[in-house]
Each structure stands twice: as C-alpha cells, then as structure tokens.
Amino acid sequence: MADDAYMPADEDYAHLQKLSSEYAPEATGPLVGERQSSAAITTQYATADPVYRVKTAALPAKYAYFRTCRGDGHCGWRAIAFTYFEALLRVGDVGKFEDEEARLNSLGNLLAHIGYSRDIWIDFAEEAFELLRKLAHSLRNMDGQAAEILLQTFNDTSESMAIITYVKLLASAWVQTHSDDFMHFVPMGDVKAYCANNIEPTQCEADNIGIAALAEALVKPAGFGLEVWYLDRSPGEEINRSFHSEPTDHHHVPIPNAPMLRLLYKPGHYDILYKAGDVPRVHHQPPPPQQSLHVALANSFDDFQPTASNVADVMTMIPGMYPTGLGQRWPSLSYDFSPSPASCAQVTPIQPYAPVPTPITPVSTSHLDFVTPIHSGHTSQYNRPSIHSIHLDQPPVTLPIHPPPPPVSIDRAAPIGLERGGPFRPSMYELEPGFGSSMQVQPFQTSIFRNSHFNTAHYMNPDFEPEQWCPDGDYSNGNKGRHKLQSS
Template sequence: MADAGYVLPDEELAQLQKLSSDFEPETTGPLVGERQSSAAITTEYANADPVYRVKTAALPSKYAYFRTCRGDGHCGWRAIAFTYLEALVREANVGKFEEEEARLMSINNLFNNVGINYELIIDFAEEMFDLLHKLAHSVSSNDGNADAILLQAFNDMGTSLSIITYIKFLASAWVQAHPADFEAFITTGDVKTYCSLSIEPSQCELDYVAVGALSAALIKPAGFAFEIMYLDRSAGEEVNATVFSQPTDQNGMLLPNPPTIRLLYRPGHYDILYKAEDFPPPVQQQPIQVALANPYNDSFIPSESSVDIMAMIPGMYSTSFGHRWPSVPYEFDASPTPQAQVTPVQPYTPTPASAAPVNTSRQDYMPVHASHQPNHSNTGRHGLHLEGPPVTLPIHSLPPPPVSIERGHLTLERGGPFRPSMYELEQINVPSFQTSIFKNSQYNTAHYMNPDFQPEAWSPDTEYGAGHKGKHKPPAQ
C-alpha cells in the first residue's frame, strides 16, 4: 500500500464515482400509462416558458390524446414497442398478427448473420411472440380485452424489459446488417462497437440510429407510418414533426392513411401521442364528460334566440373564422361586470401575473360586446398576429369563466404523472383563479372558448341539440 494520505482522496473519488454511476433518477408512475387527454400536457406547461406554453397549447387540437411512459431510461424503446403492438391491435385483423409474426421470425436469421447468437436472446424474443399470440387470440375472439392485455403486459417490468431487450437486439442486428444506412450517423467507432455500446446495453436510451433502425425493421414493413413530434425550445409555435416511416405498397406507392405511430419527444424523454381519429368515437372517457358537463348545466344552456342575435350583429360572422365559431353561446351575460371593463385599446389586458405570450398571441380576437356573450373569435390556433390586435374595435376583458372549469380540467389529469399544478394548490382560493392566465388561455381545450373545446366525446349535438356542427370543422391551417 502506498502512503495513506495519498490513497484516501482516490478512494473517496472512487466511492463518489461509484455513487454517481449507481445513481438512478427517481421514477414514478406506470411503465405505460392510460390514454388521456393531451390537455394535461398543456396544463403541465402552463407555467413554463413561453415557447413551451405556446407549443403545448397548440398540441391538444392536433393530437387529442397521449399516454405517458415512465422516464426510467427505457421510455423510448418502450414507447415504440407498445405503439407497434397497439397499432396491430387497432387493425383488429388476426391475419395481420400472423403476417407480423412470420415476418419477425424470418428476421431472426439476421441475428446469426451479424454474429449475435439468437440462442442468447431467444428468451426475450419469446416474450414478444407470446404477447403477439395473446393479442391475436384476443382480437380473433373479439373479446375486447386486447388493449387491457397489452397495457398489463407493458406494466409488468419483466415482460416489458424482455420485449425492450428483444427490439434492442432487433435494432442492433438491423444496423449491423445495413451499415451503409447508418454509418453517417455513427461518429465513433465501427458499427458493431456502436451497437454494442449504444443499443444493446440494458441502460441505454433510444437514440436516432435506433429510431431509424426500428422504423425500418419493425414499423415500416408492418405498413405503419411513424412520426416523432419534438417538443423543445426551438423556434415555432407547434411541436416539430419528423416523419420516420411512410409505408408503401408493393409498387412503391405511398399507402393512403396508414395507421400511424406517433411519439412525443421532450429532451430526454418519450411519450406517446394520438390523433382523435386514431380511435373511434365511443371512447370510455366518462369521468371527463361528467366533470365538464356539470359546470355548464346551469349557465351554459344556449338559447336559440341568443344565437339569432349573434347572427344579426353586423360583421359578427363575416369572416372566415366565423364558420368555425361554436355557435353555442356560453352565457356570461348574466353578470354585468364584464361590460364595465370595456377597454378600447388592448384587448384582453393581462394582469401583471398573466402577461404571457400565450395571451397576447390571442389578440386577434373578434371584438364583441360583452352583452352578446361569446367573443370567441378564435382564429388559427397559432397566433397569426402575435402583436397585432385588430385595431378598430373595442375589446373586453374576458369574463372570468366559472372556476369549476378548472376543477373539471383537473379531472383530466387523473392518475397522470404530473406534478400538482398551481391550480390544484389554489383550488380553494377562488379569487386567485380570476387572475390566472391559464384559464384565459384558449389554447387550453378545456377552456370554454377554445374552438376545439371538445374533450373527445363531448358532443354539442347531443348536449345542445342539432345545429351546432360548425364547431367540429377542422380549423383552417
């Protein structure tokens, strides 16, 4: 042994090094969560910086649902494996399961070809094939359990990690078998070394190379499209979509409307996104319907007469966006207070606390007299005129929506991994809601003025009677 005075710091260093390499971030939540309204993401970022706020606010109108994946370093792999199987389930075609099984079996040759002993990964592959069988069986018997089986399997740590291990080696084998496609992205070492260090280990996150490999090996041949939405601080007012797979038919023609796998990427983390049309209308989102419907029962009953009044106001519906207006009036006129707040200059004068770009980007409001209720002149969702309010007409501060909207909104977050938000904390403190920005943000689909205010199954047609279909028109881009 050398002298102790010299050794000790080294030992301490080694100890610290060990501590740091053993460190694992605390992770909570299900491995794969239930599908929920993506308005929860908007809520999560309500207090974030403006770029995130704008982007997350625009999210729910395009991507109605999302699903969390636990941020334990496996999330990207897990998200791809889950969505691939889920897309198969959505196809509801047993033949497709059989095709995919046969195709994956044939890929197994690839392992031996690139020097990966298939015997070593057979246990993991079997978990994948077992699950495929279970799902195929459920789909063929039409028992409606396939979704639950899939979710349960992915929330079992062993099954989930086995399938992840399988697709990691699938990605590795694919990269090694197609080095020319990936060499450009591999900056250090040869392809084999790269796979050994950056794809195969238990603790390694999904990177760009692996995304490309799985897209080519797993997703595209299955006839699925694959997009990743990047939510970061880059310029823009929406998440940036990158398309990784556009499936084609035998003749190389793009398939029309293929089933699409969508992931949401936030630096370091993947979740799953869906469009509303990925799921047929009768979704079981009862809690949301109930929660949102209740607050409106008393005050939001539209009256035909008020609709007529709206239509008579010159200019009220003269613009193109008039069509998209919910013609359902939300009755706030009972209170005269908003009228007293008429301010001819800045629409929507924000309180100091709420001076937020999300708000200012909404200044292209159709000015409306408060007594005529819904001044939801919501144009495109992306703040067409960030600084340019219509100059000629007076605009009112928005009447404060009922606090119960917030409560209703909170129910959207049931079980999600999100931190308690300020709304939760201040829930009791009713007055504070009156000045909160978030409730004024029409980017929030839970907000009564959002043109896409429709937590999936909310249907004005059934709720308020026929004649308000304009609400569902797709927003102009």
C-alpha cells in the same frame, strides 16, 4: 478566513460535478400509462418557459391524447414496441397477427448474421410472439379484452423487458447489416462498436439511429408509419417533427390511411401521442324504445266523452286532490288500450200494454248508460249497455207491466260551463248534470222517490226546507171561534 478552514481539493470538485451530472430521479408511475387528454401536458407546462407554454397550449388542437411511459432509460424502446402492437389492434385483422409472427421469426437470419444464435434471442422473442397470439385470440373471440391484455403485458416488468430486449436486438442487427446507411452517423464509422455501446446495453435510451433502425426493421414492413415530435425551445408556436418514416408497401408506394406511430420527445424522455382519429370511437347503442303502456280499464265506456256538470267533483273530497281554479282541468293521462266490445246479446222483445195517447217525454240520460230509455211506439226492446256482457238464453217471459205514470215535464237548470276531465273515469252511477239544483222542482213520481232523500221535500234532502206555520194566514179564513178569542 481562518487558517484551519476546510478548502476542498480539485478532486472533490470533480467528484461533486460527476454526482450532479449523473444524478437521475427515481422513476415512478406505471411503465405504460392510460391514454389521457393532452391538455394535461398544457397544464404541466403552465408555469414553465414561455416557449413551452405556447407550444403545449397548441398541442391539444392537433393531438388530442397522449400516453406516458416511465422514464427509466427504456421509454423510447417501450413507446415504439407498445405502439406497434397497438397499431395491429387498430387494424383488427386476426390474420395480420399470424403474418407478423412469421415475419418476426424470419428476422432470426439478421440476428444470426451478427453472431447471435437462436438460443440467445429466442427466449426474448417468445414473449413478443406470445403477446401476438393472445391479442389474436382476443380478437377472434371478440371479448373486448385485447387492449387491456396489451396494457397489462407492458406493465409487467418481466414480460415488457423481454420484449424491449428483443426489439433492441432487432435494431442492432438492422444497423449492422445495413452499415453503409449508418456509418456516416456514428463515431469513426464503427457501426459494430456503436451498437455494442449505444443500443444493446440495458440502460441505453433510444436515439435517432436506433429509432430509424426500428422503423425499417419493425414498423414499415408491417405497413405502419413512424414519426417523432420534439418539444424544445426552438422558435415557433408548435412542436417540431424530428423524425418521419412514411408507410410504404414492398414497392415503396405510400400506403394511404395507414396507421401512424407517434412519439413525443421531450429532452431525455419519450411519450406516446395520438390524434383524435387514432382512437377508436365507442358507439353507444341508443336505448330501445319503450313499449306503449296498455292499461285495462274495467267497465270502461268505449264512447265515453267528458260532460259538463254542476255537481261538485267527487275528487275534491280527497285531501290534496282538487283543480287549481275555476275552469281548471285535472291533469290528463293517456290511456292506451284496445277495447274489444262483446257481442250484443239478443233479447226477445216483450209486448207491452197499449201506450197512453200522450207520448212520454224521454228523460235525458246524458252519459248514464245504465238507464233504459222508454220509446213510444208499439214495440220496445231493452238496449243493453256496452259494458255488460250478459247472454240471456232463457225463453221469453211475459211480465205484467203497469201503465206508465202521466208525463211530467222536468225543467233542468242549465249546467254550469265547467269542463270535467282527468285521470278518473266518472262512475256509471253518477248523478246527471244539473240534478239536485235548488231551483228545480222534483215531482212525486213514485212512493219510493217520495220517501227518498233525493226528494227535496224529504227531511233528509240537503235542500230540504220545512214548511213554516204562519198564524196570520190561518186567522184570515173567517174562523168565528178565533174571532171570539180576539174579542175577549
């Protein structure tokens, strides 16, 4: 080694050691974070020591949620103060906030006993009292903003530091006024010196003595409990409880189902823990049931029943609107409507001519309700379909009625067994089942029908087949002139 090489002196080593021991990374993040799943702690320690991995892996099963606190030297005090106000919200009693304000105000006697006049601590206490009033006002109005008000207050540096300073003064006053309970745990038994050096200064983190003092001065009189869970490298598969203060009443009787304030202590830092039961459940209102859809169908038949037909469905004429195969039905739709048929109009029957001796075979009308059936007998009346609402108030009129045509037997082809249905109601002017079949014989009943395209003998009918002239048939009638033509 060269003679001129630099050799650090002992003072330099001491200075470097001091800088290393006093180094603290800059604290970042919110002063109090949002509540989140404790599985994030398991993920954070996934690559850490095996003992930490085992303990953090078992943590979510017992404590479902946690909340972070910024590690700026006040995280312990901040965690206790925040959970104290949060426990009041969990109780949800507006009167409880007013009682706590009165009780905390009365603790001024403790502060006065250790030499702090009201002028010294009242400004810090007013921030805590104002927060109690805001939370009570929010609960009274039921606006749902109380939890947000609490979180915003503790994330405001000025307001949160004022509340933390007031809490620390309460802890110092409790330790000094109950020195017999703490003197065996402080150096040389000097309680006052210990509070002046380890509780009251700004950058002093909460220790076991300060937490125990706050449990007695702030937490237990409010009817709450406090416990601290320690995540360390001690043997075991779960975190250890390092502090516990059971909630009791004024007669030191345990309070059942009292809110518990839970802190998670990692070496040098405090966070907040929650069990699943500590978090209020959000009850989602089920969606209101939808009302039935009422569809008014114009000119609907109250007693309509789909019937079989061998006539091509009119819906198949629309592109894309056809059943998927033979015998398939159209997709069914449920129409919920309440028909209110109109009252039938009374029509004075008309006396017809005497009927012919041979009874007339009525034509099956299937579902064509617009056709008026003809009945044999001495009297007849018109049956108005249920879809019409016509009231005839005119006096009866006698009309000349011609005798009906001779009865004709119509043989209809058996309909094909296709069941029709679907979202479209058949038209009242739809042809009857089997009408238009090529196998049936259509008679000439009237001159109108004879000239209609419904007549199979009419050239406009789809099934029209013109008669063909056959020469051989004409020659077979013995026409002499034609025979002469053949012999020539």
